[in-house]
Amino acid sequence: MTYMTRTIAGFGLAIATLAQPAIAQGYPEKPVEFIVPWSPGGGSDTLMRLVANNITPFLGEEMPVINIPGVGGTVGLTEASRRAADGYTVSQVHEGLLAATATGLTDLAWDDFEPIALMTASAQFLVAATDQPYDTFEGLVEYAQANPGELTIGVTLGGVPHLHAAMIAEAFDLDWRYVGYEGTGERVRALVGGNLDLAIGDISSSLQFVENGDLVFLAAGSTERLPQTPDVPTLMELGSDLDLSITRGIVMPKGAPDDAQAVLEAALQNLSNDPTFIEQVNNAGADVAFRGQDGYTAYLTNLAASVDRLAEVIAP
Template structure:
């Protein structure tokens, strides 16, 4: 009996060892839904659709995008956090989630997810409506100082754009009135439509309107001039020590299978080295900034400490 038991046990271990890699290879066996917690047309939507549109050769399945905007990105992220942790739902986070947590907008936190990969970094721009009495940063500062509190600027209240706008105002000793919009695309459309004087934008949401003459780039939050906007000075060139970018990464609901996390990380790492993908991200005004699971988690932990320290600046 003991011999039979040993044989059965050994057979069971052998079957388990054979099944383990098969289970890993079985993922993914169906499309992976990508919840983008922002409205269509903004930087997150544009960049994440580039990810979704190019990842299939590396992941093996399609990645349909579902936009779920609302409350500073927390509506879609809350839905993502509640989905089955089976590897078939991913979402996107950036500094906005950390700001929303720090200011009490949501109880959801960055560590309520499994972090898969940091993918992109996007310098932010200060953009103005084309009908303003200024078309340079110097002109804006002169006008704003002569007319304190008159200008309106579109941001995500309590979010990173709000923080960036407050940092610009502080650096240049100016005052303006903050107007809240859910996503970048929404506030840029409001700017073009004549409902705002200024907004925090990016290449993907704003370049076409600038080329059409509907708005003007005043300054860039990049550390060096961007190839897509070579005539736009950086804030650093203008005398302000401001590095204003938004990073975007991929997460899964907490507790997702290890094999799913590893497979997604590997697919995204391969994608990050794809020349076509890199070109499309660059053309959208961002850089590929891949970090894997461990490095991305460490990045978010450090960033959370910084945002917490600055929370009072952007508290609603």
């Protein structure tokens, strides 16, 4: 029962109303604004618009998207953190926020929000040129350990790909040189052009080059082998506990009412089982990977520990 539905007279009611944002029994009673802290047309925008466009039958209200890009997603997230914690603003985070926090790009942290649900995951791959003296991950490890500092790997410096490459290097005792590129497509093209030895890529950017014989997937960052790449081993199979995906989840401002959090979590869980939504996410090159409030919080807690440990390595 909420403060708004309790029968409390006079001053007691005023204090209770100030203590916690009021939430009506029929939440939501109006549209829930969705701040996407990235530009229109990118991966986050595309996938989060799929959430927004399909959520109404499960939530009962619309979820209009507002793009507020800038500084690695931190401008929009800062705005979201300042919104009223009344259940009517949500935003999206991925591993980039944790990297930005650890490297000092922002004072904002994931736990300045209420994690509601992880929704999608885009597995990342270690990709190699085909003219290398290895064509398997085991061969790469042997070569890299025998030639420390020789290999170059394309990443986004200070971003999630940099983090993922550093996590692989730590797990398998590798030493390679990081080369920065603005986006995935740019570094994959550099790899195809012979300007790199390795890169962090994904299916949408790299699969066509693998199928053409220009590149090879050495390892997948997914927890299980993917249908699109059934012959590519996961990093877990290869001896690590690494789960390297770009995950996108929904958060509310800190202090949002428990009722609102629970209602939205349930709506997002139901959406995650909707065949149309699943198909649309798959067509966008990602997978539905629902985790509720507890699971998503645990995921972010564990990931933050890894990011903090590698902060000096990935600092731009």
